[in-house]
Amino acid sequence: MTGVDLAVPAPAIISASIAVPLAGAAVMAGFSWLLPRWARDLIAIAVALATTALTLILMASSAGHPMIYWFSGWRPSGGTVIGVDYAVGPLGAGMASLAGVLASAALVYCWRYFDTARGRHHALVLIFLAASVDFCLTGDLFNLFVAFELIAVTAFALTGYNAGHPAPLQGAINFAVTNSLAGMCVLMGVGFLYARTGSLNLAQIGQELTGRHADGLIVVAFALLTGGFLVKAAVVPFHFWLPDAYGSAPIPVCVLFAGVMSELGLFAVIRVWDTVFSGLAGVSRPRMQAVLLGFGILTAVAGAVMALAQIHLKRMLAFVTMSHLGIYLIGVGLLTPLGLAGASLLVIGDALAKSALFLGVGVVQHQRASVSEIRLRGRGRGLAVTGVTIVLGALVLADLPPFVSSVGHALLVDAADQADLPWTEIVIALSVIASSGAVLRAAGRIWLGWGADERSRPDTGTDDDPGEEARSGRLRSVPLTMVLPPLALLAIAFGLGLGLISGLAEHATAAAAAFSDRAAYAAAVLGPHGGPVPAGGRVAVPASPAASAGGVLTDLGQVLAALCVAGIALNRRAVWLRRALAAGTGWLRRLHSGLVGDQVTWLAAGLALLAALGQAALH
Amino acid sequence: MSVLAYGVVAWLFLVGIYGVVTSRNLIHLVVCLSVAQSATDILLLEIGYRAGGHAPVFVSLPAHLGPAVDPVMQALALTDVVVGAAVTALLLALAVQVHKRAGTLDPDALRATRE
Numbered sequence: 001m002t003g004v005d006l007a008v009p010a011p012a013i014i015s016a017s018i019a020v021p022l023a024g025a026a027v028m029a030g031f032s033w034l035l036p037r038w039a040r041d042l043i044a045i046a047v048a049l050a051t052t053a054l055t056l057i058l059m060a061s062s063a064g065h066p067m068i069y070w071f072s073g074w075r076p077s078g079g080t081v082i083g084v085d086y087a088v089g090p091l092g093a094g095m096a097s098l099a100g101v102l103a104s105a106a107l108v109y110c111w112r113y114f115d116t117a118r119g120r121h122h123a124l125v126l127i128f129l130a131a132s133v134d135f136c137l138t139g140d141l142f143n144l145f146v147a148f149e150l151i152a153v154t155a156f157a158l159t160g161y162n163a164g165h166p167a168p169l170q171g172a173i174n175f176a177v178t179n180s181l182a183g184m185c186v187l188m189g190v191g192f193l194y195a196r197t198g199s200l201n202l203a204q205i206g207q208e209l210t211g212r213h214a215d216g217l218i219v220v221a222f223a224l225l226t227g228g229f230l231v232k233a234a235v236v237p238f239h240f241w242l243p244d245a246y247g248s249a250p251i252p253v254c255v256l257f258a259g260v261m262s263e264l265g266l267f268a269v270i271r272v273w274d275t276v277f278s279g280l281a282g283v284s285r286p287r288m289q290a291v292l293l294g295f296g297i298l299t300a301v302a303g304a305v306m307a308l309a310q311i312h313l314k315r316m317l318a319f320v321t322m323s324h325l326g327i328y329l330i331g332v333g334l335l336t337p338l339g340l341a342g343a344s345l346l347v348i349g350d351a352l353a354k355s356a357l358f359l360g361v362g363v364v365q366h367q368r369a370s371v372s373e374i375r376l377r378g379r380g381r382g383l384a385v386t387g388v389t390i391v392l393g394a395l396v397l398a399d400l401p402p403f404v405s406s407v408g409h410a411l412l413v414d415a416a417d418q419a420d421l422p423w424t425e426i427v428i429a430l431s432v433i434a435s436s437g438a439v440l441r442a443a444g445r446i447w448l449g450w451g452a453d454e455r456s457r458p459d460t461g462t463d464d465d466p467g468e469e470a471r472s473g474r475l476r477s478v479p480l481t482m483v484l485p486p487l488a489l490l491a492i493a494f495g496l497g498l499g500l501i502s503g504l505a506e507h508a509t510a511a512a513a514a515f516s517d518r519a520a521y522a523a524a525v526l527g528p529h530g531g532p533v534p535a536g537g538r539v540a541v542p543a544s545p546a547a548s549a550g551g552v553l554t555d556l557g558q559v560l561a562a563l564c565v566a567g568i569a570l571n572r573r574a575v576w577l578r579r580a581l582a583a584g585t586g587w588l589r590r591l592h593s594g595l596v597g598d599q600v601t602w603l604a605a606g607l608a609l610l611a612a613l614g615q616a617a618l619h
Numbered sequence: 620m621s622v623l624a625y626g627v628v629a630w631l632f633l634v635g636i637y638g639v640v641t642s643r644n645l646i647h648l649v650v651c652l653s654v655a656q657s658a659t660d661i662l663l664l665e666i667g668y669r670a671g672g673h674a675p676v677f678v679s680l681p682a683h684l685g686p687a688v689d690p691v692m693q694a695l696a697l698t699d700v701v702v703g704a705a706v707t708a709l710l711l712a713l714a715v716q717v718h719k720r721a722g723t724l725d726p727d728a729l730r731a732t733r734e
Contacts, residue, residue, distance in 0.1 A: 142695060149702045156709055163716040170729040173713050177639060180652060180706045184632075184659045187699055191659070194692070195666045596648070596726050597640040604636055 010061065014069045014086055017054040017096065018133050021047055025126035032119020044122035045107045051129055052100030058137075059093035063511065066524045068139070076526055081201040087139030087525055090511035091344060095260065095267055098348055099132040101492070102259040102355055105485040106252035109359055112479035113252060113366065121161060128154040128256060135264050139525055141193065141276075142200045144268060145186050148232065152179045155261060158253040159245050171248035174596045178241040178603055182231035185607065189224035192217050193276070202275040203525035206518065210279035214618035222277055222618060223611035226269055230606075233265030234322050235329060236298040237606040240592060240599040243306075246318035251362030254314065258321040258358060259351035263328065270332050270340065274516050280618055285335055287617040289419075291610075292333025297427050299326030302588065304434035308569070309585050311373040313361045313442060317354065320397065320435040324350050327428050331412045334419045341512035342411030345504070349405025352493040353396035356486035357439065360390040363482050364446070373442040378449030383478070387447040389486045394439035396493055398432050398562040399555040404496035407505055410551040432558055437565025444570050451570035624665040631658035645714040645724045649707055656703045660696045667692025 024047030032040050061067065067088040070076075074083025103125055114121065131150035138144050156179070160172030194200055196217055197208035209218070227238070234242040242262070246254055269292075277283065303323025310316035324346070331343030363386045365371050368379055380387050399409040409428075416424045444450045496504060514520065568574050591598075635655025642648035667689030675690035714724060721728055 142698075146698060146702075153702070153705050153709065156706070160709075160713055160716075163713065164720070166717075166720055166729055169713055169717050169720065173645070173710065173717070173726065173729075176706060176710050176713070177648070177652060181636070181639070181655065183702065184656055187659050187695070188662055191663050191666050191692070191695070200691070597642065600636060600639050604640075 010067050011069050013054055013057055013061075014067065014088060014137070017051060017058060017137070018130050020054065021051045021126045021130035021133065023047075025123045025130065028119045028123035028126060032122070035119075040119055040122060041107065041111050044126060045104060047126055048100055048104040048107055048129060051133065052097050052104060055093050055097035055100055055133060058088050059090045059097055062088045062093055063090045063507065064514075066514065066521065068524055076201075076204075079204075079207075079526055081199060081204045081526070084143055085139040085201065085525060086137040087203070087521065088137050089515055090507070091340075091515045092136040092267070092271075094344065094348070094511065095264065096133040096136040098351055099129055099136075099256070099260040101489075102255050102351065103129045105355060105359070105489055106255045108481055109252050109255075109362070109485045111481040113362065113482060114250075121158075124154045124158050124161075125252075125256070128158065132260055132264060136267065139202050140200055141190050141202055141205065141272075144202075144271075145183070145190055148186060148228075148268070149183050151261060151264065152176075152183060152232070155179075155245075155253075155257065158256075159249040161250055161253065162248075165248075167248040170594065171244040171246075174241045174594065174599055175245040177596050178231060178238075178599050181600060181603060182228040182238075184228075185224040185231075186228035189221045189228065192221035192224070196221070201525065202272070203522045206275045206279055207522055207526065209276060211281050213282050214277075214280045218277075218280070219614045219618055220611060222614045223607060225272055226614070227603075227607045227610045229265045229268040229272070230295070230610075231265070231603060232262060233269065233329070234262050234299075234325055235265075235295050236302050236326075237602040237609075239299065239302075239322055240602055242322055243315050243318040243592060244594055246321065247312060247315035251314075251358055251365065254317070254358045255355040258317065258354045262321065262325050263347050263351070266325065266328055266332055266343075271515075273335075274518055275521055277618065279518060282619060284617055284619075289333055289335050291613045291617050292335070293330055293421070293424065296326045296329030296331075296333050297424070299323070299329060300427060300431040301326070304431040304438075305585055305588060306592070307435045307438040308441075308565075308581065309589055310438065311442075313364070313371040313373060314358070316373075316438055316442065317357055317361065320357075320439060321354055323431050323435040324354070324397070327412075327431060330424055330428060331415065334415050334421070334424075336415055336419055337509060337513040337516050338411060338418060339415035340516060341505070341508040342408050342413075342415050344512060345408030345411060345508050346405055347408075348496065349399075349403055349408055349493050350397060352489040353393045353403075353405065356389055356489045357393040357397075359482070359486040359489075360386045360393065363478055366482065367478060373445055376446045377451065377453060378446070380443075380447035380449075384447075385483055385487075386478070387443060389483075389490065390443050391440065391447075392490055393486070394436045394443065394562070395559055396490065397439070398436035398559045400559050401552050401555050402497040403490075403493045404504070405493065406551070406555045407497055408508075409555060411505055411508070413551065413554070429554070429558055429561075433561040433565055436558075436562035437569065440562055440566035441569040444566055452572050452575075621665065621668075624661060624668075628658045628662045628665065631655065631661065643725055643727070645717060645726055646711070648726060649710045649714065652710070653703065653707055656699070660699055663692045663696040663699065 028044060069086040071084045107125060128151060131147045135147035156172055156176040159175050160168050162168045193205055197205045199205050231238040246257055300323050303319045303326055307316050307319035307323060310319060328343040328347055331339045361371060367383060368376055370376055396403045396405055399406045413425050416422055632655050635651050638651030639648055642651055669686050669688050672686045672688040673684050675687045717729060718724055
C-alpha cells in the first residue's frame with residue numbers, strides 16, 4: 001500500500017492533530033460562559049470530529065512508512081537526538097482516531113445527558129483526547145510519560161465529576177492514588193533508562209541498548225515502566241482501581257475509559273518493548289511471551305468470572321472490559337505482528353461495542369434511575385431500541401460475524417496457531433463467552449423479565465446507583481442524541497467488518513509489522529533526514545481469514561455459547577449452579593474490597609513479581 | 620554522596636507507599652503520596668548530578684567553569700513537580716468533598732463500592 005498524497009504538508013497535519021483539541025479545550029475552559037449551551041456542545045463535537053479526521057488522514061498517509069516530525073525542526077545530528085519527535089505509524093494513528101470517534105460519540109451523548117453540562121466537562125474531554133493523540137504519536141519516552149499523566153489527571157477529574165455522591169468520590173480517589181503511583185514508577189523507569197543510555201528518545205535508547213546484556217538497572221527500569229503501564233491497562237494484579245472508577249464515572253466518560261484509556265496502557269507496553277528492550281542481548285522471547293501471556297490469561301479469566309458475579313451493570317461492564325484487556329494482552333503477548341494485528345482489530349471492534357453497551361446502560365439509568373440488574377427486572381418495556389442495542393453489543397463482543405471484532409478474532413486465532421500456542425484460543429473463547437453471557441443475562445432479565453425475582457437475595461453484593469446526572473424529569477422520552485450514538489458506533493463496527501475498508505486484515509497486519517520492525521523504526525527516526533525508509537519484511541496474511549468457514553463457525557459457536565450461558569444463568573432450576581459459582585468465587589469478590597490501601601499493596605506486590613519475571617526474561 | 624542519595628530515594632518511596640497503604644486519614648494519605656513523589660524528584664536530580672558540577676546556566680558566565688550538572692533531568696523533575704501539584708490539589712479537593720458527604724476522612728468509611 002502506498003501512502004496517500006496530501007495536499008497539505010504532513011507536518012501541519014501532525015501538529016494540528018494535537019493543537020486542534022488543545023485549542024478547543026482552551027476555548028471551552030476560558031470562554032464557554034460567553035457561549036450558549038448549544039454552541040458549546042457544537043464546538044466541542046466539531047473539534048472532536050476534526051481531530052478524528054486529522055488522525056484518520058495520518059493513519060492513511062503513514063501506511064508503508066513512518067512519518068517523523070521533529071518539534072521546532074530539532075533533527076538529530078550525527079545520530080544524536082536532541083529534540084523531541086513524533087513517530088507516526090498507522091497503528092498509533094489508528095488508536096488516536098479511535099479515541100476521536102469515541103470522544104465525538106461521548107460528546108453527542110452529553111448533549112442531553114447532563115442537565116447542566118458546563119464548559120469544564122467538555123474541556124476535560126478534549127484535553128483527554130489531545131493527550132491520547134500525543135500518547136499514540138510520540139517517539140519520546142518522557143513525552144510518553146507526560147501524556148500518560150495528562151490522560152490520568154483529566155481522567156481523575158472526569159471520574160469524580162459527580163462529586164456529590166460517595167461512589168464517584170471513592171472511585172476517583174482509588175483511581176488517582178493507584179495511577180499516580182504508576183506514574184511515579186514510569187518516571188523512575190524513564191530516569192533509569194536515561195542514566196544508562198543518556199537519551200530520552202525511544203529509538204536512540206533502543207540503539208544504545210542493542211546488543212548489550214541487561215544489568216540490574218535495566219531490569220528495574222523494565223519492571224517500573226511495564227508495571228506502570230500495566231496499572232493503566234488494568235492487568236491483574238494492578239486492576240483493582242478499574243471497577244471502582246468505571247463503576248462510578250459518568251457514562252460518557254466510561255466510554256472513553258473502556259474504549260481507549262486502558263488500551264493505551266497496553267499500547268505503551270508493546271511500544272516500549274519493541275523499540276527499547278527487545279534488542280537487548282540475551283533476551284529470551286519465549287520467556288517474555290510466557291510473562292505477558294500469563295498476565296493476559298489471568299486478567300481475561302478473572303475479568304470474565306467477576307463479570308458473571310456482578311448485578312451492578314456498570315461494574316459488570318467494567319469487568320467485561322477488563323476481561324477483554326486480558327485478551328488483547330494475550331494477542332500482544334504472542335510478540336508476533338499477526339497477534340498484534342488481531343489485538344488491534346479486536347480493540348477497535350470491542351471499543352465500539354463496549355461503548356454502545358455503556359451508552360445503552362446510560363439510557364436505562366437515565367430513564368429508570370437504577371443500574372441494578374435485579375431491580376430492573378422486567379422494567380425494560382418502552383426502551384426496546386436500547387434493549388436491541390445492548391443485546392447486539394454483547395453479541396459483537398462475542399465476535400458475531402461480520403462485525404469487525406470477528407475479523408480481529410480470526411487473526412488472533414491464526415497468530416496463536418502460528419506461535420504454536422493453540423490452547424490460548426480456548427482461554428480467549430471461554431472468557432469471551434462468560435463475559436458476553438453476563439451481559440446477555442442482564443438483558444434477558446431486564447427486557448424479557450426472565451429469571452427469578454431475587455430482590456431479597458442476601459448476597460446481592462452491590463449497592464444500586466440511581467444516577468444523579470438527570471434528577472429532573474426522569475420519565476421524559478429518551479432524547480435521540482442518547483439513542484443514536486450507540487447505534488452509530490455499532491454501524492461503524494458493522495461497516496468495517498463488512499469491508500468498508502477493503503483488505504482490512506491485510507492493512508492491520510502491515511501496520512503491525514511496521515510497528516514491530518525495530519530496525520526500520522530506528523532508521524526512520526535516526527536516519528539522516530528522517531525520511532521514508534522502506535518497511536521491513538511483510539508478514540503473509542493467511543488467505544482471507546475472516547471469510548474462512550472455520551472462523552465464522554467458531555465465532556457463531558461463541559455467540560451461541562454466550563446465549564446458553566445467559567439462558568442457564570436465568571433458568572430457575574439452575575439455582576444450585578449459581579450458588580456453586582457464588583461460593584466458588586466468593587474469595588475473588590472479597591479481594592475487590594475497594595480499599596485503596598489493599599490496592600496499593602497489590603500494586604507493590606505486582607511490581608516485585610514483574611521485576612523477578614523481568615530478570616528471568618531479560619537475562 | 621551518591622549511595623546516600625539513592626538510599627534516601629528508596630527510603631522515601633517505600634515509606635510513602637507504606638503510609639498510603641496504612642493510612643486512616645485522607646489528608647495523611649495525600650501527604651504520603653507526596654512523600655513517595657519526592658523520591659522520584661530526588662532520583663532524577665541524583666541521576667543528573669555530577670560531582671563538582673555547576674548549575675546548568677550558560678548565559679553571562681566565564682567560559683571553562685568545568686562540568687555542569689545535567690539540565691535535562693532538572694527539567695524532568697520540574698515537570699514532575701507540576702504533575703504532583705495537580706494530583707495533590709485534585710485529591711485534596713476530593714478529600715474535602717468526602718468530608719462534606721461522609722463527615723469523616725477515613726478512606727475505609729467510603730466503601731460505597733463493594734465486592
